[in-house]
Amino acid sequence: MSTLAFLLTQGVNALSQAALLFFLGVGLTLIFGIMRIVNFAHGTLYMLGAFIGYSLVRSTGSFWVALALAPLAVGAIGTGFELSILRRLYKRDAHAFLMVTFGLALVTGEVVRLIWGSDALQVPPPALLSGVVFLLDEPFPTYRLFLVGFGIVVALGIWQLLERTRAGLLIRATSQNAEMVRALGIDVNLVRSGVFGIGCGLAALGGVLAAPLVTASNGMAATAVIDAFVIVIIGGMGSFLGSLIGALLVAFVQVFGNYYLPDFALAFMYLVMLLVLVVRPGGLLGKEA
């Protein structure tokens, strides 16, 4: 393999990893931006997406149906959680959110185990994407290439939503000054329900897309939530662009670190996070110190 081909395949590989991490991180950062909540349940919702995706693939035979419906289902669960529980806590301190989202993580994790059992479940990629393509004569999984494209599409979509639509305007305004938005006659609670649902749905989208690569398993939640934290912390809590940069940085550190220095890759990721925080306590693009 030529050096160029190696760099290209590993680079695209890292980009596909970044796409998955981005879905995780952007949901968490949107939720934090609007609600100042560190959502501990984010990893289990990602896992829930993978398992619901598995069942939908099994029952409908179509990966695409699963890809469309699983995030909607998890988004609805998230919105329901916001309406029934989080909504009562906005006047309380941050500890309350920490505990209820931790509680939600425990409950969701256990429900997943009760419904789907403890075994890892294989989710086949759609037939269209199960082959390989050749990048500079090196074989590369088509599915990973698809992830890169899909990640770009979703990132552009969210960006357009935030910048060009009225809903996006409300989201950005609420994250800057919720009181002022309320004073202008906007139902801030509606924005919060919506964003919490969207954030949870994005985590589930990441889960469905990760399932063909890593199987759906009970263990995926704990690593996912910490990855999501790292991305959001590096990028800056509440920053959309930050979560994109964070996901790219973490993915490249993971992929190339695992290749060149497998013993230090994990430590290196946290070291990067520490360095970023020491230099810029609010993260690369974060507002507050």
Place this chain on the structure above:
Amino acid sequence: MRQTSLLPALGGLAVIGLLIAAPLGLPAFAMTLLTELLILGLFAMSLDLMVGYTNLVSFGHAAAYGLGAYASGYLALNSSLPLPLVVLLAGLLTGFVAIGVGWVCTLATGVSFSMLTLAFAQLMYAIAFKWTAVTGGSDGLAGIPRRPGPFGMTVLTTKTGFYYFALASLLGAYFACRQLVSSPFGAVLRGIRENEPKTSVLGYNTRLYKIAAVAIAYGLGGLAGALYAPFAGFANTELLFWLLSGQVLIMVIVGGQGTLIGPILGAAFFMLLEHQLSSYTEAWALFFGLIFIAFVLFAPEGIWGLARRAFSRASLTETRHG
């Protein structure tokens, strides 16, 4: 009035008396549970110094527990030092390392501080995973002995002896912390909790006080971990994992932060609930999660707050009738 202020002290003495007498009446498995509970109580109480008294919300307190556990495990396996010395050294080492951790983390405040503590804990987790020569990697350290001594004494290394060792550590730490928080030093910490800029303007170097609070809290948390390793006989990466940091933070909040005694009760509640639920049902985590959510919604002041409210209500009715 005098009587009501004496009552809590008497209640405390009664609880201590019961704990001292416990090995006489309790079966072996209950003693194991109680020993673990004391260790976990010490761990939760140490975090309260940061969270409850200084408003330094750490998401990475597992770093203290894990570091203490690995240090005491490594010392016990690779030296012939007696048990109490091993535990003490491991706690001191953790506190010493925490000066550096605190120095870095206090560069930031608020959520960023929490995230920095998490970053340090995860870094240690990653190191423990890979530095196989010292930490045993993913297997961890197993077969950690309790070495007799000093002077060949075996009194602390038996099951009951170790229980008393853990009890003495918790009580010692508790009374030391009470002294600390009611001292001028503790007053400055509370000042930082309520209003850091104001405390700073009054002429206190608040950053130095915060670093000291972190070091003391990590040192005591390390002491708890240092007790856990010889208690369980092993130390593994789970002791450094973020999940434990989340759990201990919840013990502090469920118990009632800023009260020292509350987090110990929180730890007991957490452990006993887990133990009870897991004996009734496989799906204990489900009910565990639901109970947390219910706690936040209906009992925001924590267990100790509930208990105190119930107590003051009871004593009020007593005085009214008496």
